[in-house]
Amino acid sequence: MSDNQAFVQWFRGAAPYIKAHRKKTFVIMIADEFIHSEQFIGLVHDLALLNHLGIKLVILHGSRKSIDQHLSKNNIDSAFNCNIRISDSKSLPHIVQAINEVKTYLESQLSMGLLNTPMSGSDISLVSGNFVTGMPLGVIDGIDMQHSGKVRDIKHEVINELLDQNHVILLSNLGYSRTGEVFNLPAEELASEVAQALQADKLIFIQHRSDDHNWADTLSTEECRHLIENENTDFDYRSLLRQAVQAIQSNVKRVHIINQQVDGGLIMELFTRDGCGTMITNLFYEGIRDADINDVGGILGLIQPLEDGGILVERSREQLELEIGYFQVIEKDGMIIACVACIPEESSQYCELACLAVHESYRNAGLGERLLQKVEHLSRQRNIRLLFTLTTRTSHWFLEHGFVEAPDFPLPPHKQTSYNQQRSSKVMSKQI
Ligand SMILES: CC(C)(COP(=O)(O)OP(=O)(O)OC[C@H]1O[C@@H](n2cnc3c(N)ncnc32)[C@H](O)[C@@H]1OP(=O)(O)O)[C@@H](O)C(=O)NCCC(=O)NCCS
Structure with a gap:
């Protein structure tokens, strides 16, 4: 495929994402280690692009590295308590200066508009202000944290108004208290x-x-909690996951952790199916659980009418008992209302999505899509990037969810023999 063709194909593939992200609000926090790296300018171009695509942006920056540098230049040692810097009165002016320098640098970079660069004509309108009210962390373990603070309030209505007017909000990690004090947040x-x-x-x-870190494609909040509890998880990563879980629990739809050492990582994560970082969400997996042997009766009750109607292939109770470990179910009021099986093929090259069923009373509420997402998640966890399914009546649903017809798909041998040609099932596959 020529470069041009590949570009056209990629651009068309990005179209659904462009549409989905338009007018959505993204809060993007940039670690200051990254702001000082060579790859930073690429991110500036990508942020301008997101603004042009109609995404409402709130950009925040960290300042840890700059603060360290400023303090050491001025021979000031920082004291830490519970891994939090104590911002005392002596260091505060230097901390504020360091933070403002990072912010000014960001402002200058986002204001570029040179011809023949991706920023040409970008004309981003940045707005900053006293949007964050801070308050003191207070005394922790007997130690006064002084000007190290926490968030008390965010002027979200003002921010939303400004976002609606296509301004980009730029925030530093400073908060001002009602008493007029400054806090390092x-x-x-x-x-x-x-x-x-x-x-x-x-x-x-x-x-x-640095990439000795293992980046999972997706994590549920449950998986995040396991990582947070695991002492082997890197300390900074643990605090990031804590913030991610907190956000998801308060209805932020998705959290992404992106390693921008890969140039264009943000764009890849937002506009391609594979992404380039870790996505944390609960949207899809909420309410879905592994099935166990006690669910066999419930699953049989759910799929029987569909088997009788020739929509699902028949499964005996014995077969279901053997396969129960592959099943995921959604239960409501003690009844199994949806199920799916994710069956890895022996050579682990692909998984079969089988026995997808949603109870009639619960259809068209996104449960089918959530189960599919769960199957994709489980497959990725096994490093499997290909799914297949057999279907008689539901091919359009699968087409609309990224599957393609795959008549030449190399079905696993046990499937070929048990595959009942009379049902004239369609074989469909999906790269994930
Ligand atoms: C297919 C099935 C799992 C979808 O579950 P669901 O929870 O209703 O699906 P979602 O809510 O995620 O999606 C609903 C959308 O799919 C569409 N849809 C449902 N069944 C469809 C079908 N057979 N063909 C095409 N589209 C279908 C709905 O019209 C709806 O579209 P809309 O939002 O544009 O109105 C469910 O309809 C079902 O259990 N069907 C019977 C069993 C079956 O066919 N399983 C597949 C075996 S291979």
Whole structure:
């Protein structure tokens, strides 16, 4: 395929994402290690692009590295308590200066508009202000944290008005109290609080990490909690996950952690199916659980009418008992209302999506799509990137969910023999 053809194909593939993201609110926190890196300018171009595509942007920056540098230049040692810097009166002026320098640099970069660059004619309108009210962290373990603070309030209505007028909001990790004091706030926590206050569609953390770190494609909040509890998980990553879980629990739809060491990581995460970071969400997996042997009766009750109607292939109770470990179910008021099986093929090259069924009374509410997402998630966890399914009546539903007809798909041997040609099922597959 020529470069031009590949570009056209990619651009068409991005169309649904462009439409989906338009007019949505994204809160993006950029670690300051990244702001000082060579790849930063690429991110500036990508932020301008998102603004042109009609995405409402709130950009926040961290300042940890700059503060360290300023303090050490001025021979000031920072004291830490519970891993939080104590911003005392001596260091505060330097902390404020460091934060303002990062902010000014960001402002200058986002104001570029040189011809023959991706910023040509971009004319981004940045707005900053006293949108964040802070308050003191107070005394922790007997130690006064002085000007280290936490978020008290976000002026979300004002921010929303400005976003509606196509301004981009730029926030530093400073908060001002009602008594007129300045507080140094943890940037990740501030980003999460802002996303919660705005009920943002996405909270995105742009990180700059060396890649010995294992990046999962997707994590549910449950999986995040396991990682947070695991002492082997890197300390900074744990605090990031804590903020992510907090945001999701307060109705922020998705959190992404993106490693921007990969040039264009943000664009890949937002506009391609594969993405380039970790997406944390509960939207799809909420209410879905692994089936166990006690669910066999409930599943049989759900699928029997569909088997009788020739929509699903028949499964005996014995077969279902053997396969129960592959099943996911959704239960409501003690009744199984939806199920699906994700069956990995022996060589682990693909998974079969089987026995997808939603009870009649609960259809068209997105349960089918959520189960499909769960199957995709389970497959990715096994490093499997290909799904197939057999269907007689539901091919259009699968087509609308990214499957294509695959008459030449190499069905696993046990499927070929048991595959009942009379049913004239269509074989469909999906790259995930
Ligand atoms: C297919 C099925 C699992 C979808 O579950 P669901 O929870 O209703 O699906 P969602 O809510 O995610 O999606 C609903 C959308 O799919 C559409 N849809 C449902 N069944 C469809 C079908 N057979 N063909 C095409 N589109 C279909 C609905 O019209 C709706 O579209 P809309 O939102 O544009 O109105 C469910 O209809 C079902 O259990 N069908 C019987 C069993 C079956 O066919 N299983 C597949 C076996 S291979």
